[in-house]
Amino acid sequence: MRAGEDGALSEERSDETKRGPLAGLLVADFSRVLAGPYCTMLLADLGATVVKVEGPAGDETRHWTPPERDGEATYFLSVNRGKRSITLDFDESADLAVARELARRADVVIENFRPGGLARFGLDYDAVRATNPAVVYASITGFGPDSNLPGYDVLAQALSGIMSVTGEADASPAKAGVAIVDVVTGLHAGMGVLAALRHRDVTGEGQRVEVNLLSSALSALVNQSGAYALAGVVPQRLGNDHPSIFPYGPFPTADGDLVLAVGNDRQFARLCEVLGVPDVAADPRFVRAPDRSVARDVLRPLLDRALATRPAAEWDAMLGEAGVPCARVLAMDGAFARARELGLDPIVHAGGSQTPGVRHPISLSSTPAKYPLAPPSRDADRAWVLDLLRGERDDPGGLGG
Numbered sequence: 001m002r003a004g005e006d007g008a009l010s011e012e013r014s015d016e017t018k019r020g021p022l023a024g025l026l027v028a029d030f031s032r033v034l035a036g037p038y039c040t041m042l043l044a045d046l047g048a049t050v051v052k053v054e055g056p057a058g059d060e061t062r063h064w065t066p067p068e069r070d071g072e073a074t075y076f077l078s079v080n081r082g083k084r085s086i087t088l089d090f091d092e093s094a095d096l097a098v099a100r101e102l103a104r105r106a107d108v109v110i111e112n113f114r115p116g117g118l119a120r121f122g123l124d125y126d127a128v129r130a131t132n133p134a135v136v137y138a139s140i141t142g143f144g145p146d147s148n149l150p151g152y153d154v155l156a157q158a159l160s161g162i163m164s165v166t167g168e169a170d171a172s173p174a175k176a177g178v179a180i181v182d183v184v185t186g187l188h189a190g191m192g193v194l195a196a197l198r199h200r201d202v203t204g205e206g207q208r209v210e211v212n213l214l215s216s217a218l219s220a221l222v223n224q225s226g227a228y229a230l231a232g233v234v235p236q237r238l239g240n241d242h243p244s245i246f247p248y249g250p251f252p253t254a255d256g257d258l259v260l261a262v263g264n265d266r267q268f269a270r271l272c273e274v275l276g277v278p279d280v281a282a283d284p285r286f287v288r289a290p291d292r293s294v295a296r297d298v299l300r301p302l303l304d305r306a307l308a309t310r311p312a313a314e315w316d317a318m319l320g321e322a323g324v325p326c327a328r329v330l331a332m333d334g335a336f337a338r339a340r341e342l343g344l345d346p347i348v349h350a351g352g353s354q355t356p357g358v359r360h361p362i363s364l365s366s367t368p369a370k371y372p373l374a375p376p377s378r379d380a381d382r383a384w385v386l387d388l389l390r391g392e393r394d395d396p397g398g399l400g401g
Contacts, residue, residue: 020047021367025197027051028106029083030099030123032059034153034179035140035213036112037079038186043108043193044082045360045369051102051385052083055090058378069355077375081350081357084373084381090121101389103128103135108193112140114148125208136196138189138209151213153179160217161235165224168239185216245289246296247271250329251303255311260303261325265289271324274315275306350374 025048029040037052037059044050052059061076069077088095103109103123111118118124125137142151149155157163157175167174192209200206218225223244227233240249247268250257262268265288272281280286280302285295292299307315312328319326330338339346348359351374360369387393 019367020045020370021364023047025049025107026105027108027110028102029053030109030111030113030118031140032112033061034079034182035151035185035189036110037061038183039138039140039189039193040110041079041082042186042190042360042362044373045371046362046364047367047370048108050083051106051381051388052080052085052376053099053102054085054087054378056087058087062378072375077355078357080375081355081371082373083376084384085376085378086382086385087379090123096121098386098389099123100131102385104131105389106132106135108136108138108197110138110140110189110193112151114150115139115141115145129206132206134200134204134206136193136200136206136209138193138196138211140185140189141210141212143214144212145210153182153213156181156213156217160214161221161225162217165221165235165237167237169237171237173237181213181217181220184220185211185213188216188219241296244293246292246299247303251307253307253310253312253315257329258307258312258315259327259329260319261327263289263325267324268292270322271303271319274318274322274324275303277302277306 022043025043027040027043027048027050029036029050029052031037031040032054040048040050040052059076059080061079062073064075065073067074086098088099090096090099100122109128111123116124119127125139128135128137139145140151141147142156143149143159154175157166157180158173160181162181163173163175166176188211189209192211196207196209224235227235227243235243242248245261245263247260247262250259260271262271268286268289269278269281272278280299284291286292286299310318316326316328328334336346344359346359347356348371349356350371353374355374357371362369384393
């Protein structure tokens with residue numbers, strides 16, 4: 001059981017391990033929803049002490065249901081393990097003083113307020129740097145520091161071109177099935193923080209890190225955005241097809257779809273051999289990868305006809321044995337089962353309550369990720385944080401104070 005709203009520390013939160021590659025770093029987390037919280041959760045998994053500051057209403061994702069686990073939103077739980085929580089109302093002078101002291105002591109400050117939103121509270125970069133010159137201060141915005149457009153993932157997917165290349169060619173634009181821009185932006189924020197900390201290790205100087213959803217999305221579009229930047233090509237929706245590789249995507253079998261990812265001519269020859277159509281591989285229209293992309297409308301029905309003779313599982317086994325990249329299309333339960341079959345052990349349990357979650361994606365041989373704290377109840381750690389700021393417990397921070 002986690003600590004309640006009264007701030008009493010539960011047993012699971014009173015014995016936090018400080019081992020990990022980021023142990024000793026104090027992170028003041030003034031972010032909410034997804035990009036920032038995802039970033040700070042990954043930092044916490046790697047040993048940073050993260051203090052999550054919430055307003056009186058709490059992080060919005062605490063209320064984003066369904067689904068739920070024990071009455072709590074799984075959305076919130078999925079990106080907030082490893083943190084300590086304190087509720088602060090910046091309009092109250094005593095609470096604002098706590099927030100300012102936390103920022104003064106922190107090695108890293110992460111915020112995703114609208115541009116300029118923290119200035120009136122004296123919590124913007126310039127104000128924090130004045131009392132904490134070594135701070136690494138990361139700002140996450142929707143569309144850069146000069147825009148007040150609200151930073152919602154779906155808006156970034158629309159404005160970045162992601163939706164223009166997602167979905168069937170003759171259908172409406174589609175968004176990705178997860179807030180992928182928020183996730184990528186959170187990863188970019190984490191990389192920026194680590195780069196700034198490395199610079200601080202060498203020079204003692206802090207700096208500001210700025211990331212935004214739109215720039216992150218354009219970067220994440222890689223070959224699609226690169227096609228425009230490099231050649232002036234405006235990509236179009238191709239459904240599940242790849243603009244430069246074929247076959248590359250789902251194909252129907254006797255009982256369901258099988259995804260093929262044939263990236264070179266050798267793999268294509270093996271595919272045709274297993275399918276029992278070696279003449280297709282020898283056809284001059286299909287021998288080279290660029291030719292297959294151009295002639296995909298001719299090649300597709302030939303592959304469909306061959307694949308329709310067996311169920312997906314049989315083709316998966318046969319093609320896999322022949323070294324042809326392929327995969328069945330799985331639902332989430334199947335995805336976790338497959339990860340376990342591959343030895344990836346995808347679920348971890350955090351804190352004394354053993355709250356399940358998805359394993360940190362990075363494996364480190366000497367300093368692996370750890371999960372000492374379950375996602376906190378709102379304001380669960382007020383006493384702990386205040387003790388830290390009064391100097392009544394060891395300060396985990398480094399140069400940030």
